[in-house]
């Protein structure tokens with residue numbers, strides 16, 4: 001199968017006074033369609049930095065990244081479009097909008113792509129049902145448990161059936177059982193939508209979920 005995303009000789013440095021930190025140090029990475037990759041590594045090993053480069057959120061210092069035939073370099077506008085249409089994002093903190101209900105939070109992702117409010121709300125209800133949240137559609141984030149909030153955040157990331165989903169410590173605030181449950185939902189939906197997944201995490205529960213496990217240390221894979 002073809003690579004969906006590919007990076008070569010990728011580096012990212014941060015300047016700290018006179019010192020230079022190589023948070024990502026000359027990494028090669030690729031992910032195929034419908035593949036699930038989990039990245040482990042101690043705190044500060046470079047996982048989040050790598051995800052931010054691969055998802056086009058942050059600029060790299062050296063190397064190259066391509067998404068299918070599209071090269072990231074110097075194409076900021078196209079990259080923003082690519083992120084909106086083909087990628088999904090989930091973080092440790094759900095970042096749901098607190099003055100909107102679950103279904104509205106999820107529907108917004110589709111409305112920004114030009115879908116009508118009515119159709120977006122229907123789609124959002126459908127995917128929230130698939131995440132087991134049919135009883136929580138009209139609740140606000142502060143009326144949801146931690147696990148429920150993360151399921152809404154995942155529904156929001158998945159609603160446009162992205163080719164690729166980036167998750168940075170998506171279960172970082174959850175207990176073991178809740179984490180397992182959330183991962184099961186994610187697994188199910190990613191399979192149904194044939195989305196590829198890159199997860200940076202400390203959570204051992206992701207081991208059974210992945211096609212490939214990578215471990216980072218000091219900016220490289222070990």
Ligand SMILES: Nc1ncnc2c1ncn2[C@@H]1O[C@H](COP(=O)(O)OP(=O)(O)OP(=O)(O)O)[C@@H](O)[C@H]1O
Pocket residue numbers: 014015021022023041042043044045046047048049050
């Ligand atoms: N904006 C920044 N400016 C300076 N240094 C940074 C910046 N972002 C990250 N770093 C440094 O880069 C290295 C990698 O950080 P990163 O956040 O990628 O680690 P991580 O593996 O995600 O850690 P954690 O498991 O704690 O989330 C660390 O040494 C960190 O201090």
Ligand SMILES: [Mg+2]
Pocket residue numbers: 047048049168200
């Ligand atoms: Mg991190």
